[in-house]
Amino acid sequence: MSVNKYRPHVYGLPEDDANRQLANGFLLHPDLLARNIQVLPEVGGWLEVLSHFKSEYAKGMEQYQQRLMVLLIDFDADETRLSYAQACIPPALKNRVFIIGALTRPEGLRAQLGSYETIGKALAKDCRENTNATWGSDLLRHNETELRRLRQHVLPVLFARAPQ
């Protein structure tokens, strides 16, 4: 079976091909509870992420209360984008939707940190080990607030228990 809709699960919605590959890297973590996450096809832009969320996924989130969604977007150095995006999320779903991404574009991340998959793996490792080595890099540290929520609500669904 794919994800179990009646148990906590996570949908990842990537903006573009680069974010899809970041997600691939994340999915390769050996401790991931892979059946609890489904990465959806990329939609082609941050506005499309919001548009698809509203038109295709919001209803499903209302129907399935155990569903969490992570929207992977580029911030393009726009300081207002997060608040704009958050304003597009229906109030009843806000606590189950998480919006993260590169400060500029993922190409900048790749130049600093390696291939998208490599970065995705490193982000998953950070999540698993509760570290900040990659999440704390210049182009990702602006996610701090969302990451805090992510660690609290999403990561327990994706990783069984803290490493020894």
Add this chain to the structure above:
Amino acid sequence: MIRRLYIHNFRCLENFELPLAGHSSVLLVGKNGAGKTTVGLALEILQKIARGTNRIDALVTPKDFARGHSDVPIRFEIEVALEAKVYEYIIAFELPEGFKELRVLQERLAVDGRPVYARDKAQVHLARAGQDQEAKFLIDWHLVALPIVQESSPSDPLFIFKQWLARMLVLRPVPGLISGESEEEQLQPNTQVTDFGAWFSGLLAYSPAVYTRIDGYLRELMPDLKDIKNPIVGKDFRSLTVQFSNQNGTLSVPFEDLSDGEKCFMICAVTLGANEAYGPVVCFWDEPDNYLALSEVGHFVMALRREFESGGQFIATSHNPEAVRRFSEENTFLLVRKSHLEPTTIRPLNQILKGDLVSALVQGDLEP
């Protein structure tokens, strides 16, 4: 694992090199007829040699020459890193004028650059450890030497290489032909996996603990799975049955009655178990997404990729968007053949594409 695979003058592959170094998993994409499956056929020839097929007409025939170019040898070269040693095996076949069957032109196995044996047509030169002089002997030039040259012990590099190559998985399953019956135990399934029962039996005999892994993977897919039984139903004859149970009762299903997709889940589970039990193995799976529900394809491919991250190598081909999406630009290779009269070319995706691969594949205009 495989660092380099070079194939020349074999079907559509001419001067073809698959750069696998540093990749735990790789996806080959390209149009029908581009040569993806032929890469698997080349690996299958090497695998057959290691499994003991030494008669050349059971490996390659004159129709395998690229576009009938029988004046140029067919050549396979594989370079493999195993247990901190680098193994290089080369075999070339030729068809001299007047011959109906190909013969060996050259064959060589070297470990860390030192030859284990080298062969020129019928003459074999066998290096002998600790001795200055090499041994020489003649062999029928229609026979491959690798299965014949005797290894001295399980720690002999020759044994290590042959066993590794023999256990390579080249999978193109045909679920409708898989019955789950077996008369033997073995660790080397055939390409169509029609001997799944024997593979399952062999794996559990080799490493009973691996059942936990198989069971764990399958229960995530089929929560009502109770267990898999493999009882003796005749003299030296076993038949797999799968038991399901829930609050309504228990149901025992003969393996052959599982759906095609469910049989593929079983094959995937045993592949994961095989890499854990007797890996690292290389697994070439031609279109692993076949027979699967769309919601399962990504999970299926990722389970394999995740397994081989920690050892071994997974090579897949696919036309399925969900499978394609589960690979990335650094581990996706595009194979292109402009016409049936031209050879396959290969390029890493990150050198030719910026943007959405699936969309580019649908449009069919990807060029190397």
